[in-house]
Amino acid sequence: MRLTSLLLVTAVGALVAGGGAQASELRFACYQDGVECDTWGRLLKQFESENPGTTVKIDIVPYKSILESLPVQLAASQGPDLARVTDFGGLARYMLDITPYIKDASYWEDNYGPTLKWARVNGPDDKGIYNVMDQLTVTGPFVNKTLFEQANVQMPAKGATWDDWAKAATAVAKATKTPYPMAMDRSGHRFAGPAISYGAKYFDAKGNPVTVDDGFKAFADEFVKWNKDGTMAKEVWAGSGGSAYQDAAKEFINGSLVFYFSGSWQIARIGKDVGDAFDWVAAPEPCGPAACTGIPGGAGVVGFKSTKHAEEVAKVLDFMAQKDVQAKFMAATKNIPANKELQQAGVDYVNATNAEKAALKQFTNDLQGFSPIAFEFQGYKNNRAIMNSTVTRITQAIVGESTLDEALGRIDSDVKQAVAAAK
Amino acid sequence: MTFASTAVRTVYQAAFNSLERPLLFVQNLVGMRRVAWMFLLPNLVIFGAFTFLPIILNYFYATTGSDAILLSQRPYVGAENFRTLLACKDYLDPNTCQQDIFWRAIHNTAKFVVLQVGLMIVFSLVTALILNRDIVLRGFFRGVFFYPVLLSPVVVALIWKWVLQRYGLLNAGLEEAGLSSVNWLVDANWSFFWIVFVTIWAHMGFYVLILLAGLQAIPSDVYEAAEMDGASKWRVFYRITLPLLTPTMVVVLVLSLIRAVQAFDEIFVLTGGGPGTATTLILHYIYETGFAARPRLFGLAAAASILMAAVLMVLTLLQLAVTRSRAEG
Structure with a gap:
């Protein structure tokens, strides 16, 4: 009897132990x-x-x-x-x-x-x-189509520049008394697409980061001006400190924003939360002098x-x-x-x-025309260092803590310091 | 003595008696001196693990480089992190410093401490003086002023964020009154004003309570004597209340000063340190450098925290010296 009990306990123990090892x-x-x-x-x-x-x-x-x-x-x-x-x-x-x-x-x-x-x-x-x-994902713009119709303003078509969109969105916001013409997520990733469109190269021939160049500076200059003159919703970038991420989806969903530069991951949220409150579309990538690109990711x-x-x-x-x-x-x-x-x-x-299907199609099509620099940027292992510094320093230029030139100089030194530390 | 209290007393006595024999046994076993250490041991272990060990580790992080978190993977760099933080042509102009945001945070913290602590003490004292008088609904008002202290800092910040955002309660009220709205949290000066205001609102009740206790400890016969001598109210306040309240005020000063230097949570939620770096205080810089930005510069963050600790220690020693000299004088 004692032997049987011992064997039974051993067998159960073995089963439990075996099961534990497999699960x-x-x-x-x-x-x-x-x-x-x-x-x-x-x-x-x-x-x-x-x-x-x-x-x-x-x-x-x-x-x-x-x-x-x-x-x-x-x-x-x-x-x-x-x-x-x-x-x-x-x-x-x-x-x-x-x-x-x-x-x-x-x-x-x-x-x-x-x-x-x-x-x-x-x-x-x-x-x-x-x-x-x-x-x-693909970074790109969402547009409140209903506001364009109410304002009787023609929506810029494929090939339109950032400037065209800024003018059109401002006209729509003015006509419809919408608080914000444009907004871009507070993210260096979002910033990079338009910067490349304006000619930013981000890397030299050897693949080393060269964050600040004429193209980067040109878009940074435009972006800071738009934030200062109210074309861009200043709260999004200036409303936070450090490199914290902040989106503007709420403003777009509430109908307070004409043009929202974010990305394809927002499609489901916008589709669900906007419902039939207004018509919206994903517009083609706005162009700069060098390209019409967003960033894949x-x-x-x-x-x-x-x-x-x-x-x-x-x-x-x-x-x-x-x-x-x-x-x-x-x-x-x-x-x-x-x-x-x-x-x-x-x-x-x-x-x-x-609307969601059309947006998915638009973003998928846009991806085919993206600049190779955009892919290189996405694959660069220290791209977060570039993005973080871009957000922190460009915000300082927006709120007047530094001049744009000082901010650009700091981006350059921040990235160098970060890359050295990450080695 | 009621039956209930007698019963409780008996149970307690029995519990103490039951402990006596094991304690005597332990005392005989390890000796009288070691028993004291035995009682201290749990506390020493907790302090050692969660206070002293992190301080020591912090020192090692401050003297090593790279973005690796494991000390074994971090190269020794000596005082390099401290040199980087302190590299400045003009300490009054953060733009001339290598780590400009660190120095902006230092400037902001200094400004915040002076304004917040100064105003906090003034408002707390005035409120305590009013609440110490025989006013109607005194208990209710004491509760009202203390209530924000019970709230979580994140809740406090979120409430005020809803009030202060562009389409928040305050701007709705201003527009209703025919005034133009203000972008409170996007304007640098207003943001700074609001972090001072909100932190005072959130913590004032605690200091009011301490000052109130100090005021009630002043003997009433001193005031009666002053009244008989015909002293004016201002003279009574200046010559009696203030000097007798000074030890309590020093406690309030030390506590509020330390708390102001360590301010983080409400400000982090309310403004995120922005706009730009307008409300970035030293703790926010440490957090951003060590944990939020990429790559994580743990060494720089640790060095900044050591510098902050040094400043706090100097301030605390200074306050203790003042307190001691007053007590002796």
Whole structure:
């Protein structure tokens, strides 16, 4: 009897221990602009049913937490197993290369080649697979069409310059007594597109950052003037300090803004929150003397080296990268796919309104004409240093703390200091 | 003595008695002197882990470079971070400094401390003097002034943000009255005014309470004697109230001074340090440099925090010296 009991206890113990070793819970830190994390939550149920013993626990966190807290956690080897991030270059040193764990690396290369490069910061020999893009984004403008109609002002067409848009938006705001003609998110990423359109090169021939040049200066000059004379909503940039991010989506959604320069990730939010309050469109990229470009970018899911479940993390990423999963995800979240096959086949945005579908089409088309500098900028590992300094220093010029020349000089020295520290 | 209090007393006595034997046993085991250390140990461990260890680590961060967080990956740079912070042609003109935002934050903090602490003490004293008199609804008003102290700093800042934003409550009132609205949080001077105002509003109740206690501790016979001598109200205030309240005011001064130098949360939520750097104080600079900006310059942030700690220590020692000299004099 005693022997039977002992064997029973041992067997149960072995089962429990064995089960404990197999079961793995992966922590996934996820931020969302719309319903991205909720959608992953639904889709990952399928993954869990196909991979018994592996569960993915999604922690929905603010974007600020991904930008500010996650890097500190990762540096201390205390991060999650997976995260949805945008700063691929900055976090690359912590990312897990899933190549050894996936069956078909060529599928990844064929379908995600251009965006895989954004996380490959260890030189030309770096062929690792680190990130699956779940949201290809494009910076660009949203326009309140109803206000243009009410003001009886012709909306600038494809090829219109930033100046054309500034004049038209100001005329509309004046005629309709709308508080703000234009606004741009308080972000160096948003600023970079128009700056490149005005001729900013950002890098020299060797790929070293040269932030301030004539093109950058030309747009900075225009932007500061627009903020001072009320063409741009001054609150957005001048209303904060440091390099803090601030969008102007609320103002656009409330109908207080004619022209809003943000990006494709806002489509779902604007579509949902504006509803049928007014008509809106995503307009073609405004042009400068050098180009008509925004900046590509976006979010993707990555695994981290610190995980204790590298194989399972790779399986999750591989699941997320599959075309049918991506198609469901894009349709639900109303995002532009990074998957090449899916781009060619097109996504059936079944739940999107006509305005949302038109906006998605507009941004996807715009992407084809983007400047190569825009892609280089997005893939540069220290681009955050450029963006942060741009926001901080241009704001100082807007509020009159420094002249524009002083601000530009500071951007140059800030970037040099940051790049030196990041080496 | 009621039955209830007798019962409670008995239970307490029993609990103490039950502790006596184990304590005596421990005392015999480790000796009298070591028992004292045993009692101190939990507190020492907590202080060591959460106060002294971070201070030591901070020193190591301040003397190392790069953006790595692990000390083992950070190269030793000596006093380089301090030199970078202090590199200035003219300390009164932040534009001439290598770390101009650090010096703007220093200037803002100095201005903020002088204005906020000065006004806080004046308003707290006036309010305490009024609330110390036999006015109608005195208890209610004491509650009203103390209420903001109970609110979370983030709640305080959000409430005022709703009041002060361009389409907020204050501008709605101004427009209703036929006046033009003001962009309170986008104008540098107004933003600074509002951070001083809001922090005074949020914390004044605490200092009023301390001063009120100080006022009530002044013996009433001194005032009666002054009244019999025909002293004017101003003379009574200047010659009796103020001198007797000075020790309490020194406490208020020290506490409000330290709190003002450490101001962060309300201002971070209300203005984010902006517009530009108009309301960026030293703690905000440390946070921005060490945690928000990319790459994270932990060394520079740690060096700035050590400089700030040094200033705080000097101020505290100064205040203690003043208090001691007054007590002795």
